[in-house]
Amino acid sequence: MSTLKTLPYQATGDGLSYLKGVRVLDFTTSVAGPYGTLLLADLGAEVVKVEKKRGGDDTRAWGPPFLDGESLWYLSMNRNKRSITIDLAQPEGQALARELAKAADVVVLNATQRVQKKLGLDHAALKALNPRLIHVSVTGFGLQGPRADLPCYDLIAEGYSGVMHLTGEADRPPQKVGTPAADLLAGQDIALATLAALLERGRTGVGRQIDVSMVATMARFMSPRIVPYLGSGETPCRSGGTDSVISIYQVFDTADHPITLGLGNDAIWQRFWDAVGRPGFGRQPGFETNALRRQARPAIVRAIAELLATQTRAHWLALFAQHRIPSGPINGIDQLVEDAPLREEGMFFATEGPRGLVPQVGLGIRFDGESAVLRHPPPSWDKTRSRSWRTCWPCPPSASRLSSIQPSSKKETP
Template sequence: MPALPLEGIKVVDFSRVLAGPLSTQVLGDLGADVIKIEHPERGDDTRDWGIRIGETETTYYYAFNRNKRSVALDLADPAMVEAARALVADADVVVENFKQGGMERFGLGFEDLLKINPRIIYCSIAGYDRAGEEAKRSGYDLVVQGESGLMAINGEAGRPPLKFGVAVVDMFTGMYAAQAILAALVQVQRTGRGRRVDLSLYDCGVTLSAYYGLDALVMKSDPPRYGNAHPSIVPYGVFDAADGPLVIAVGNNRQFRSLCQDALGRADMADDPRYATNILRSQHRDALIPELERELLKHRRTDLLKNLSAAGIPCGEVLGLYEALTHPRTAASEMVVTHRTAQGEDVAFTAPPWRIDGERCAVRPPPTLGEHTVEVLASLKKD
């Protein structure tokens, strides 16, 4: 395995639940030494979420805490705070998501740590703008999905607002945090000066509205919801074959003609002037989509996928989640790895999605609560 890009970078992670731990997991996947600070009794909240794995882990915790070391410190104990400060003294990055003033109360705020480590990159993740009127509000993914308008663009027309299947705001906030930290790491190499990075779930939720958000600002109203269809590309969505669903994504006019003429034998649809361009197809979707749906129901899914692929039409099966994770495609990509717990249980979890120099990055399973406390604190005493 070649050296990873962040080998030699030390991260002290005071965060918990999802956004913060995901950001540090990304850094750990890239080779950083991530030391996860947890309460000795409670640990990370997510150790109690999901399906139990071992004595102190769950599926939820496993999803965001690989490639880390766990150190149990009770920050209500002044001696443990001093141990935390000692860990930060030679660290490169600190990540925290305490409520406003929480880290400062322990003497672990940015200004406090800058005095002992002028090169520290200090990333704070909050629910809302730390300089705004709602700074003291706790941030929860579901609440922000509602407040940022994301639920309003998800789901079917005429149905109630719908949350995303995963905690999308938390996850994107974690990824944005990792990006900002990486940028700060580059800059500190040039300047030698520490930086503070602030993110809020709400700001990231607004960012996630993307082109829907811009449509709303131009229209000065909410854009319609299309469920599995696309707001501006037609046909593009989930369709039913005679024996199951599939995805068809027609991205241009040439592909639409191939879909109708070559894959379905319906040249008349391709020649219909109402469907000549994507803009026209979008305007006439209420006529086109039912006609296309009736045609697709005449065919078996395997036959459709074969014909669509031969015609150069982007398409795919709609798989169940377990079916997708155990698919030969997933196995060939080495995206799921397995390790054996101390209790002798084989546990599968996902690997980082990138390869470096052609190789999938090594994966260490998430740590048990306080697993590395003795090891890490002993190294401080030697220093």
């Protein structure tokens, strides 16, 4: 039986309504922008996703694996959205996009300033049409500066940020983070900044221009490594995760499978040695503080490694849970999705898509104990291509103006 068929089933419902009535026009593609608008959609915003006439969102082609002809990468980023196609290469399509922006609260783009101006979708142009509009851009390097027009992907931003330089073993090449970290963090910045601008607009009635740079987002992500360097001059190096400021904060082998272990303060340090039956080791002179333990780290690591190798992972995790010592397994994705508490919380679920079951990962944030966000599944490509722009939002304020816009040909009808 496939894992998909074992997932808890979640039917569509009302979802969350914190952003109900907020209209988001999403011109983005790939991951960063769609993830940001996914978060807004999960919180209740009405998101209309504008896709290219030919092929749609880039992630629709990202595979295999595919599920019933749909890219699973695409399916991971686009629930709770409506989707239409507009040919932005045509003047009629550009005019339609601007008309839709008049009815929107938020517009999100992942195009550079030069491209935005070419399409007539830059902040100045849209602000003149809709002063209340919150205009959000997500690019690799921001809208200004000498690199503003350069293309960028998650991989490029991770390389710039230093995270790849610090990820992996000391004697091995730099490693990318195992998920598109720059994309996902930039998407969170989109949602965070949009919420702040919506809150301000409630007071002032005026929109804002928001400029999210993936490289800047990743630089902030590296703050806990950057600030110690700036203050000390000590350059951090790749170490396989064994150089934390916390004296013991790394992976250890057991008799069968590795575990993570974090002895983050003096109380946890002592609980660990009490739990393993060696209280005297933890209390010996030279181990009283984290700073002292860091000086003795090689000897401490050897002692813990020898100890943990004597029993299985299950033994140690049960013991550490009993004594409230931070530790855990190193899960593969296949093991993660089988985690019973996460399944019970609704973190992984299946819902009915146009062609059958579709897997999803939940929001994972609880509001008054509830976290169900599903209003409708990700839009299929067939349905996207056949949907009229007239279904973007119920009774759009600019409907009368929209009805006067005619495309140049049937082939290019948005």
